[in-house]
Amino acid sequence: MVTEAWQRYGIPVAVTEVHLGGDVREQIRWAAEAWAEISAAREAGVDCRAMTMWALLGSFFWNALVTCENGHYEAGAFDVTSGQPTPTALAEFIQQLASGSVPQHPALATQGWWRRDDRIHFPHVQGTDLAA
Secondary structure (H helix, E strand, O other), rough: HHHHHHHHHHOOEEEEOOOOOOHHHHHHHHHHHHHHHHHHHHHHHEEEEEEEOOOOOOEOOOHOOOOOOOOOEOOOEOOOOOOEEOOHHHHHHHHHHOOOOOOOHHHHOOOOOOHHHHHOOOOOOOOOOOOO
């Protein structure tokens, strides 16, 4: 997708607000996949200048699209529930990327939920096509 956007608009691109709701392991897997795509695009000559993470300090109520104060908080690179920003494993992962190191984390040994076969809870049943 990075390459497609760059080819379409012909200007430098940035991949912004990289985020996936869920636990920190899934967030790390998502960020790693985004970084891998950006790196491959750059190697192919795409002028991709940045990747940003969202939400660095976490987010409140986004599980309900900020339509109600439901008490839900999801940490980002930092967890602010104590009143002081505390780095999460995602912060360490981002620091590895920023320093040019090859990212290391046990979560990277497993594919993200969006790549696993068990992501589909209700498999297709023969004869149930809506297009017919």
